[in-house]
Amino acid sequence: MRRTLSLLIGLLAATSALASFGAFPGARADDALSFPVLVPLTGFLSLEGTSQRNGAVLALKQTPAGIAIASEVVDTGTSPEAAVTALERAAGSGRVGAVAASMLGTQMLAMLPLAQELKLPLVTVSGTASITEQGNPWVFRFFPGDAVTKSAHARYVVEELGKRQPAVIYQTTAYGQSGKAHLDAAFKALGVTPVFEEGVDPAAKDLLPVLTKALAAKPDVLVLHLHSGPTALLLKQAASSGVTVPIVAGSAMHQPSTAALLEPAELKGVCAETAASPVSGGTPEVEAFTDAYRAAFGKEPDAFALGQYDGMTMVLEAVKAGARSPDAIRKALAAGTFQGLAMTYRSDGKGNMAHSAVIVCYDGTSRVPALVKRYDDPTLAAK
């Protein structure tokens, strides 16, 4: 029995290790400046975590001249303990400049005290609002928080579409609750009260019940704040039920993997908020990034990949400018302004670097959305 259990545990470890193997081999040199990538590659956030890893890995290929850069990718899974262990291990292996840190909020919250103790900047695309509310100067978020994206979401619905009776369907997870709270605040600021609001569990297999109830409330627009799978499921069911009410979804919709689950016709007229949509192009630089990403990973990039790419690129810019220690990199991130591919980044004093959001819409002929509206600091105007 022992032998069998040992074999199973060995296999378990092997598959976990293989699943978390990074695309960046990271041959570490002792004199190199190291940028560990500690992200969730297995578990419920593996899709977004993989995008995060890929963005970081692609950015770290831009080695500044004359400087040796090293990196290793570590899978943090979904537990806070695994993230803390990964950070401790990374800190003890070489000269660390900054860390590309997990987008999972609970892992970030666990890593923050240790990062402060170790004096290591954490560069992340986590959306959890509280990570920049801890008074911790070592965290930098290169993805707009819900306050920004949900303001853009609500403003597009009200100001651009002219809708004033939204039905809000959100996820019952922490992500969903946070987004719903910010949507409520944004709609309130715009003088709009949703006619229907309901949370759905991510495990819900059939969303026709909630869709039926939402439509019974006679909304003039459906506002979604759901994860990738449920977003696609609801849109599929809406299309098959012949729903004609416009739909403005959350950022999960912009992910190419979400659109891939639907036929272009099922996407017709659907819009979504997001930080960026690299596959939509927009500038030659973004298109070059998208081409490089496809070549490196054989996948389509999303906003998480681009956000992490921009974050690590800003770190490398600081290194190019002479920053050679974690504290020098931290100071550069805290005080600088950086024109990234997705937007212009600057800290608000708390580590929130991203303050823009875009709206993308699908025309029903392809799975690539078009950028239709950009909001810079949308919360300021909504107040």
Added chain:
Amino acid sequence: MAALQLLVNGLALGAAYALVALGFVLVLNATSAVNFAQGDLVMAGGLLAVALAPLIPLPGIVLLPAVLVLMAGLGLLLALAAYLPLRRRPPVSVFISTIAVGIILQNGAAILFGPEPRAAPPLIVDDTLHVGGLALPVQSLAIIAVAALLIGAQQWVFARTQLGRRLRATAQDPEMARACGVPVTAMILVTFAIAAACAGAAGLLLANRYFVTPTSGGDLILKAYIAVTIGGWGSVPGAVVGALLIALFEVGVSSVLSYPVALGALYLTLLAILVLRPQGLFGEAVRRRG
């Protein structure tokens, strides 16, 4: 009209859940072991259909036999690796080993397919039937038909064939069956194969409408466990009824109340059944002799 549409969706979901629960209860009956990899086998079946779709560009119904055979093979491997070497050990050993196999399957799927949600091909066509004011997805109707056919075929095998009698004998009393000349180990292997084939079929049925990811098996094992507890620990009809009840709560009750309330009501119902009828709706009461 809406109620009828919801009923069809609920039945489709319940039918697929029933296949999952059926596989779960078959292994439970034959081995007294809880196979916690059953949900991950559903995921494996879904991803297998996704992998086969480009090779055999035909509707899912044509892929189904291939999925059943391949998943039956995976079930045999599961029995050989995670059950047979531990069968004489405390039940917790098998419990842990099947969890381990589930994690191996999840990570294996993540390596091979990546973390993206994927959709298997539709069973027949990805279309909607419009009957009067009703919009009925063909896939939902096909799920109900295929699941009913598979469950019926399985019941026929168990009730009417020599193999079925041997399987039932093994499930009821392995030692007595062995004494009567039944090849118990072979029957256990067949049971694991059938259970995995059921899971694979459920995976194929669910993965078109509800998508599949490497981690999507976790919810399903919980639902199978609840279905078996409601229906009666070890009862085959109970597992089917329990699965249909779960779908009724998920689709029916949530259309009147909200999904979180429906889920709460389901767990309260489960609790009430455990208190008032511990053996489940179809289970047999077992009394201890004092």
